Amino acid sequence: MRGRAFVCGVLAFGISLAVHADWASAAESYAIAMHGAPALPADFSHMPYANPDAPKGGRLVEGILGTFDSLNPMIVRGLAVQQIRGFVVESLMARGNDEAFTLYGLLAKSVETDDSRSYVTFHLDPKARFSDGQPVLAEDVLFSWALLRDRGRPNHRQFYSKVTKAEAPDPLTVRFDFGGAGDRELPLILGLMPVLPKHAVDVATFEETSMSPPIGSGPYRVSAVKPGASVTLTRNPDYWGRDLPVNRGLWNFDEIRLDFYREANSAFEAFKRGLYDFRVETEPLRWHEGYDFPAARDGRVIRDTIRPGIPQPSEFLVFNTRRPVFSDVRVREALTLLFDFEWINRNYFFGLYTRSASFFAGSELSAYGRAADDRERELLKPFGSHIPSDILDGTYRLPVSDGSGRDRATLRAALNLLSQAGYELDGTMLRQRSTKAPLTFEILVTTRDQERIALAYSRDLKRAGIEASVRAVDAVQFDQRRLGFDFDMIQNRWDQSLSPGNEQYFYWGSEAADNQGTRNYMGAKDPAIDALIAAMLEAREHPAFVSAVRALDRTLMSGCYAIPLFNAGEQWIARWNRIERPAATALNGYLPETWWQRPDQPK
Template identity: 80%
Template sequence: MHGAPRLPAEFAHMPYANPAAPKGGRVIWGLSGTFDSLNPLIVRGLAVQQMRGYVIESLMARGNDEAFTLYGLLAKTVETDDARTYVTFRLDPRARFSDGKPVTAEDVLFSWALLRDKGRPNHRQYYAKVAKAEAPDPLTVRFDLAGANDRELPLILGLMPILPRHAVDPATFEETTMTGPVGSGPYRVTAVRPGASVTLTRNPDYWGRDVPANRGLWNFDEVRLDFYREANGQFEAFKRGLYDFRVEHEPLRWHDGYDFPAARSGELIRDTIRPGVPQPSEFLVFNTRRPVFSDIRVRRALTLLFDFEWINKNYFFGLYGRKAGFFAGSELSAYERAPDDRERELLVPYAARMAPEIVDGSYRLPVTDGSGRDRTTLRTALALLSEAGYDLDGTVLRQRTTRTPLSFEILVTTRDQERIALAYQRDLKRAGVEATIRAVDPVQFDQRRLGYEFDMLQNRWDQSLSPGNEQSFYWGTEAADIPGTRNYMGAKDPAIDALIAAILEARERPAFVSAVRALDRVLMSGFYAIPLFNVPEQWIARWNRIERPSATALTGYLPETWWRKADQPQADPRN
């Protein structure tokens, strides 16, 4: 995206992969929730996301040790100009779909048009920027990007999933399906138990095994994805060895939940990985489409009432941190950082309506005494609520003119979310705010989240070191009214849109970093979500029958680089 690729043109393999990794065996994933579709490229249904990468490939592959660099996969070469007004991909003549048919330029054009017209909202948004697409010959595709003013677009197109024209019916593409897609990737879908599991089997004729970006990857003969609807049952299944690894998100469990024989004996391995990307951040999101959250003073007051210090001590064993903004722990974060001259220039049209302390970098999240009864933050929050027209009537906070209580619902789907919501409910009650908690199953939670049918819910945004077009999908004005985007808060702010455009137009890394920080400041000023905590580490537990490379990618753990220890038995643990 900026600068030059780290690896030379003739690189042998990715630095985080082991090219000598043995092939064979099975790996079993344990995933939470369920699924009703194998098509992850449409809005409808709960899809199995692993279809991307394992079954459906893109023109290019990410270099996971770099902010945003792509290397050849289906595309053998790529060409663009300095202004990035076009991009031309030349396909690898060896590339084949799993049914043996060659991948051609017509398949690329077909995929682009299909996803532009019928794909997920982010695909429609990205691919509609292409002015013209053509195939000069059967292995070459040229996209004209004139007028897009989007320097990221050639890379976005490089990550476009490529579908076989001969095996996809556009008329039924938007319908959910349990039929495994035909792709060019290393695996094929060989078994489906609806809602319960999907089995992927390595294609012995996979065309791309010797592509440098693939060496040392895709090492298992079989990948089985098992789904669990209930978190405790999922963990108990892991303890019994019914699946091979889990990514732990619960500090209490990581702290003292792994005290069982296999963990004590070394049969189970626990890895703590600190990635180099922005720390994943959890938030309680205000749905500003709801009148109760339309006033920023209300949102700011409710942010003050969240007692992180009490929760971190009692629930998280002090393992989490907390920062404002959406790029915590990286050079892209504006929190606790004064703006540079480039940022100030970008913010000139909008600074007057932003919180001054956020513009100048002096803003800090409230810090309580950790007692669960901090009076200082309570008084400050009540003063803000009074400015917004709310007064205490006994123990109930009411709107001054209508006498309507300040109340809302917090939507949760896991025990961990419910614990945080209950603690927050207690803090809100001290201010006279009535919060009810509604627990729903994962399917209903996802449906309501995607349709914006909630007052408040918990959500996590994972950011890269090269944010770009997806930021419009997260909080752009247009995305606020399109079901299925990640603009859950309903943000509609010209400043956000303008700064996302500045990010996409930046030619050099310093200007890019300044634009991202300016966006971070505007998002913080909107108080669209309450920062809950940041996750500085990845916690991975795996049975010792699964091995991984000694080198770790900048992005953290990558199961596609793992392999099975050769001397381990292959019996199916369900039998």
């Protein structure tokens, strides 16, 4: 802990707290949209997906698979409690969850920028307070920006380093200049920056894991911690922002407890016993058959099926192309052919899933099945050799098997590609012609569902002479190995919005490939990907933005970095009926912060 006199350290970050009278003025606004105008007027009273009359009180218990050893989700080290962001630590602005990417005032009551978005200025709400009563000031914002730029997670370091100058003309105003970066998303990225109290953060120990309750400006405070087992958040009765339009109808529970479970089956059994209040179901077999227990039959447990308006969450088997075995795109394409989706979907998932090769499936941003328009072709022209003609003209389709688990046509096509890549069958084993080394790799899994898919896939690979072993580890070890890129193949999901932006560098940018803790699990290093993400960020109008994202999608599909497994078009939520939710659902899907406890239930 440090006092507010810690000034010289902040100045060491290169921050100036000087007034610039020659700044060009721009109109202040209550909100900012990535493209177009905000959907809500300046005098909006509440978010359309919130119930402004929701009763306050009660407790929400959430079950989480895994564990934690840190309360700081803003650093690489450790397994942190992610809910600290939002519930305890706020940002300058808040997302409108009914829009692709629009931010409304929170700690900052207003925002201003120019047409080229070469800078952004935030005007802080003078009522904003941290939970210890200290005001939120410009020096806290500048301190947070510099701290996260230098010591935060890789995405923070990457995004915030694009700021060329940061200044505070007065205690409640902050301006960030971008020096012609050409990134129109940067004002919004800064708007979502977590704001930490300068007086309560020790820079020297910030990157170390800690169980000390952080001080934030959000609606909740950490009131109890059982390391690795649970975290209790208690609503701050003096929360400064409780009457803001963005918060009306949100943060309704007096207490939120996060209970952690090491194993998926025990977590489900705990839910059946009522030990926690809701779960997001991700296993179709369980959703289809597992809810036949008394509380679900008599209505005490409610099952909600929600169709969000964002790109469908898509599961992939990811190739770690840092491994020599996956360095040849023909090998990756052949292994994609050998995955029998039709058999797995029928036998394991009751036909509940669909399949798309797109990383933005089910949305207008997807290039799968669409011919490239003129804007896309112009963007892709310097990288024409990267994109197969069928992906460019929209005729490419994922292989469709006969569903027998023994499809001969896909096997022949796969073996032909493998032969081109220098492999041949030696009896029942596929070997590299020159070295005689067998084609073998390991699939790392952590859930029963992942293990079933991996075992079925390894069976199909064996028909081609490929030996794929399946190793099951607990959730903690899986996360550690995934973050450290210590795997051959894993199952993963990249959640996408209708406004993808800077996080795409974090997912598959060349720089992220060598930075542990990023989500470029496949190790993609492609100048085309980097250029197309840049084009996406420079787009001013929606049509140009869509074309840039589709061009990026085509490039990712062409690289065969991951085997598309399935797309989930719905969110499956089970909740005990003591918990209620608004009738309206946000574009982004379920939002527990809008829920409340039934008034007739004990507090």
